[in-house]
Amino acid sequence: MKRKKLFYFTILLLLITSLLAACGDNANSEDATYPDKSISMIVPFSAGGPGDVMTREVASIAEEFFGQTVVVENKPGGSGSVALNHTINQEADGYTIMNHSSTLPQTMASGEIPFTPDDVIPVATMVSNYHVLAVMADSPFQTFEDFVEYAKENPGELNVVGSNTNGANHVFSLKVMDGAEIDFNYVAYDGGGEALTRLLGGNADAIGASGEVVQQQVEAGEVRILAVSSSERVPLHPDIPTFKELGLENVDDELIWRGFFVKPGTPEDVIEEIQDVLKSVTESEEFAEYAEKTNQDIYFVTGEELETILNDIYNESKDLFERYK
Amino acid sequence: MSYKKSTYVSLILLIAMALVFMFVSSDLAGIQPNQPSSPATFPRIVATLIIIVGVISFITTLRQEDEKVELANFKYVITTIVATVIFLILWQYLGLFYILSFLLLCFLFYIFSNINNKIRKLLISGGTAITVVGLIYVVFSQLLGVNF
Amino acid sequence: MDVFAFDFSALFTLQALFAIIFGTIFGLFIGALPGLGATVGIALILPVTFTLDPLPAILLLVAVYQCAEYGGSISSIVLGVPGTPAATATLIDGLPLARKGSPGKALGYSLTSSTIGGIVGGIILMTLTIPLANIAVKFGDPEFFLIGIVGLILVGGLSSKDLPKSFLSVLFGLLLSMIGIDTMTGSARFTFGSLSLLDGVSMIAVLIGMFAISEVLFMLGDLRKRYVSKKENLKTKISWEEFKNVFKSIMKGSFIGSFVGVLPGLGAGPASWFAYTEVKRSSKNPEDFGKGEPNGIAAPEAANNGAVGGALVPLLTLGLPGSPATAVILGAFLIQGIQLGPNVFKSETNLIYGIFWGFLIATVAMYVIGKYTTSLWARVLTLQNYILIPIILLVTIIGVYASSQNIFDVWVAIAIGVLAYILKKLDFSLPSIILAFILGPIIETSFRRSISMSGGDLTVFFTRSYSQIIIGILILMLIAIFISHRKQKTQKVKEETKAS
Numbered sequence: 007m008k009r010k011k012l013f014y015f016t017i018l019l020l021l022i023t024s025l026l027a028a029c030g031d032n033a034n035s036e037d038a039t040y041p042d043k044s045i046s047m048i049v050p051f052s053a054g055g056p057g058d059v060m061t062r063e064v065a066s067i068a069e070e071f072f073g074q075t076v077v078v079e080n081k082p083g084g085s086g087s088v089a090l091n092h093t094i095n096q097e098a099d100g101y102t103i104m105n106h107s108s109t110l111p112q113t114m115a116s117g118e119i120p121f122t123p124d125d126v127i128p129v130a131t132m133v134s135n136y137h138v139l140a141v142m143a144d145s146p147f148q149t150f151e152d153f154v155e156y157a158k159e160n161p162g163e164l165n166v167v168g169s170n171t172n173g174a175n176h177v178f179s180l181k182v183m184d185g186a187e188i189d190f191n192y193v194a195y196d197g198g199g200e201a202l203t204r205l206l207g208g209n210a211d212a213i214g215a216s217g218e219v220v221q222q223q224v225e226a227g228e229v230r231i232l233a234v235s236s237s238e239r240v241p242l243h244p245d246i247p248t249f250k251e252l253g254l255e256n257v258d259d260e261l262i263w264r265g266f267f268v269k270p271g272t273p274e275d276v277i278e279e280i281q282d283v284l285k286s287v288t289e290s291e292e293f294a295e296y297a298e299k300t301n302q303d304i305y306f307v308t309g310e311e312l313e314t315i316l317n318d319i320y321n322e323s324k325d326l327f328e329r330y331k
Numbered sequence: 332m333s334y335k336k337s338t339y340v341s342l343i344l345l346i347a348m349a350l351v352f353m354f355v356s357s358d359l360a361g362i363q364p365n366q367p368s369s370p371a372t373f374p375r376i377v378a379t380l381i382i383i384v385g386v387i388s389f390i391t392t393l394r395q396e397d398e399k400v401e402l403a404n405f406k407y408v409i410t411t412i413v414a415t416v417i418f419l420i421l422w423q424y425l426g427l428f429y430i431l432s433f434l435l436l437c438f439l440f441y442i443f444s445n446i447n448n449k450i451r452k453l454l455i456s457g458g459t460a461i462t463v464v465g466l467i468y469v470v471f472s473q474l475l476g477v478n479f
Numbered sequence: 480m481d482v483f484a485f486d487f488s489a490l491f492t493l494q495a496l497f498a499i500i501f502g503t504i505f506g507l508f509i510g511a512l513p514g515l516g517a518t519v520g521i522a523l524i525l526p527v528t529f530t531l532d533p534l535p536a537i538l539l540l541v542a543v544y545q546c547a548e549y550g551g552s553i554s555s556i557v558l559g560v561p562g563t564p565a566a567t568a569t570l571i572d573g574l575p576l577a578r579k580g581s582p583g584k585a586l587g588y589s590l591t592s593s594t595i596g597g598i599v600g601g602i603i604l605m606t607l608t609i610p611l612a613n614i615a616v617k618f619g620d621p622e623f624f625l626i627g628i629v630g631l632i633l634v635g636g637l638s639s640k641d642l643p644k645s646f647l648s649v650l651f652g653l654l655l656s657m658i659g660i661d662t663m664t665g666s667a668r669f670t671f672g673s674l675s676l677l678d679g680v681s682m683i684a685v686l687i688g689m690f691a692i693s694e695v696l697f698m699l700g701d702l703r704k705r706y707v708s709k710k711e712n713l714k715t716k717i718s719w720e721e722f723k724n725v726f727k728s729i730m731k732g733s734f735i736g737s738f739v740g741v742l743p744g745l746g747a748g749p750a751s752w753f754a755y756t757e758v759k760r761s762s763k764n765p766e767d768f769g770k771g772e773p774n775g776i777a778a779p780e781a782a783n784n785g786a787v788g789g790a791l792v793p794l795l796t797l798g799l800p801g802s803p804a805t806a807v808i809l810g811a812f813l814i815q816g817i818q819l820g821p822n823v824f825k826s827e828t829n830l831i832y833g834i835f836w837g838f839l840i841a842t843v844a845m846y847v848i849g850k851y852t853t854s855l856w857a858r859v860l861t862l863q864n865y866i867l868i869p870i871i872l873l874v875t876i877i878g879v880y881a882s883s884q885n886i887f888d889v890w891v892a893i894a895i896g897v898l899a900y901i902l903k904k905l906d907f908s909l910p911s912i913i914l915a916f917i918l919g920p921i922i923e924t925s926f927r928r929s930i931s932m933s934g935g936d937l938t939v940f941f942t943r944s945y946s947q948i949i950i951g952i953l954i955l956m957l958i959a960i961f962i963s964h965r966k967q968k969t970q971k972v973k974e975e976t977k978a979s
Contacts, residue, residue: 171665199799209619222820299816367935368927370661388643403700443865
């Protein structure tokens, strides 16, 4: 009996150690140039979310290009400010790289967190997704024009659900209101899934979300997309117009993107090194596969172009939040 | 410690907390004025209810007979809390989690122990502490990658 | 469409069976460590699934999910350190039973109930997935608001001998839950400038502080105590008689768990508490609860594992994750290149049925492996209190820190622990504080969303058909509580007249 117990216990320990040994850390090599020790990637969300999944994917591919271990750390909390605070309290040496999305400048603009775009340097974006305005398949709104017409006659009556306040969905909805000169009621939920549930249950009139959130329901014929926010029509839905075609010049390439940031003061050559690695990652086959499986597009932007995008989002969102208070 | 007196103190503190929440809520009431509810609506309802039920509880306590609240080994309770607080302060500013937790365990084992021989007491406390800390290091840091 | 027409050879591959067994062991292990629950466990093991085929990959995660939900009760029962809201419900009777010298029995009740709960949840998942998902999706904000209110009234009305203090506890829990960013407007409330409070007071810090740290302080009252002196009391098992005695509670818990688990956003925590309060309410001896009553372990444990099957319903049919743990599993499906949604039953029939059957196998594996490994944890209780207390204290600190990597949360836990130590002495109700803290955000946001969508019209809570059903249940429960109070009173009067 005793022996049997010991046997089970040994097996348990063996199994756990063998499969988790992979998570252990490695020794540093003695190279003088960056990177000469392991790099941390900080995720401002809990483990398992889309931002976390992407960072872990990037980390595992980038290890090869960096020639160093890349450790992913989750620092959730405070709408990203816990991670941001952690990042800017480290050395500006490029060994701490923070993941975030286009939501970062938006939360900054809302005043929800006490930071501005000057507190970070954007290194590169990796993937993106477009926004959609979608309704149930049995909705009376066949086209975006129907939606606008009804909203104009009944201001404030339509309920549009989306994920979070002061985030990408919220800004997108405000821009649609602004561009079409209509007024509807944006109701925030904790995540796109929860918002979609309300639409499917007949408890909301429309959803403003990223394309990946509604994709499956669209394929099943349950949900109809009225318009997409990219500047060109998307290959997945060639019949659906863009907002730009419909006359909403302000909703042009309104994308949700995910990317990486470092602390201001990080040396130029280090930032370039990180950019090179991230570029190689986006060009890798594994990453392409990941992007395809998760319904995202590879979207690699760096340098001044990215800084302009970041500042534009910040200023535009700030203006919107003030006007639609 | 008197049961009735401690209840009064706790009720007063709770009502004070409700008042603070009520007071802070006034800054929140103006957000999104065209919505039927504001971030202040719920805190105000709850704070008001706390004040009402607090007063009711005050009255029912008045009518109760007083009893003594037993706080067994209160000296140890205080020692443990103080040691933990010192541990947290040092951890926050110095790091050194494993060394500090070894010291915390060692200290608590030592003062709780009833072994008379001081050297033996110290050896047993230290030995147990190092085993526990070692086990924690293996499980959390080595197996699960949780770093302190 | 037939679940039984499934080709079982897909399931009995080396990879699939290994995934289930490894997932079971890993889930039990991670669940038993305080502060690390199902979500963290699934996230940690996620990278391993990248290299597996879809079926073993998902089964690995589902097994971890199922077993971590059960494993959470181990640290609750043995150490008094709860890692999840669900495990906290188990703690209330599990800890006293273990401390009476029978940790093996307490763990046995918990393992048996968890297994049956898991199987009931699995069967419901196999048979009712599509109709249940269709009902669940119809639940809007007014319904969630009403369910939250039902929960609060149940726990507030039942938990303490001092009714005003019991309701004050509920209100205090609600007040705590309002700290942090308001989801509806994004404005920070009552954070007093602290970044760490923006996301609210950490749930794990509150749970561990309120139950584990206050308990450590209570234990200091008797430093020489040794809870378990007989080795045979460590064995995880219960007798047939004991099983029959709790069978009704297990079934109640399993069904409450499976159905509450289906509703996105509620899940295992509220399900366990609902099951606990319901079994306590309908019990003939409600005064035994909190002192080691087996039914008080059986019901919440069956419920939290029933909720696992329930939570997979909206995930598999609609691609909607109702909890953080299922959100990670959704991510794993995406990485495997499978888009969950209404079409998945047609396009991936074999995979879905494989998950169903694998889920049942994982639950059985949990029973077998659990039976032989959980008693190892109970061994801790053979230590004397003066050794046990510092260890538990350090483990609570580690648990809180591991859940968020933030020392601030450890401070919160210590503060709440000291507060709870005093509040418990003064007959405030700790379970009421916890349940209100869990349900607070659901109640508030669903209320505000409801009236935002209705344009300020409050009748929305009474005019919808599902709301009316919930209101009906609420009224029935209030009547039941009222009658049982009357009974207790007349009984008291009778006893008093007898005595005089």
